[in-house]
Amino acid sequence: MTAEEIHKQIVLPAIAKAEREIPNxxxxxxxxxxxxxxxxxxxxxxxxxxxxxxxxxxxxxxxFKKKIEITTADVLNGDRPPFANSLALSEFLAEKLK
Known part of the structure; x- marks a missing residue:
């Protein structure tokens, strides 16, 4: 999947779900x-x-029946933090889901 596809099929739906389910x-x-x-x-x-x-x-x-681990020390302290914005998260996930 491309980062654009991940953005539309994973990141934006997950953000919508989070807004419904995570208080505040x-x-x-x-x-x-x-x-x-x-x-x-x-x-x-x-x-x-x-x-x-x-x-x-x-x-x-x-x-997607894929198990990934998003938060490792190298990820959070890396040069390209995945939580900088939703586009960065989509690019990060595209790499992880290859």
Whole structure:
């Protein structure tokens, strides 16, 4: 799958699911370049990040029968953080799901 396909079929549906299921999330002013985690104004705080990652991993496993681990130390501390925005997350997942 391409990053664009992953964005449409995994990331955006997972974000919609997270908004319904994780308390205190507000994706109302969200767009593809809105920071998901990290800088001030990011949608996810550290607690919500854990919930979102769990939801995303389960969503991928349920929909695509692929088990992936998103949060490892090298991922979170790497040069290209996957939670910079939804496009970065889609690119990261495209690599993981090859």
């Amino acid at each position: 999330l507000n994706f109302k002013s969200f767009n593809d370049t809105t920071p998901l985690y990290g800088p001030p104004g990011a949608v996810l705080d550290s607690l919500n990040l854990v919930s979102f990652v769990f939801l995303l991993e389960n969503f991928i496993e349920g929909q």
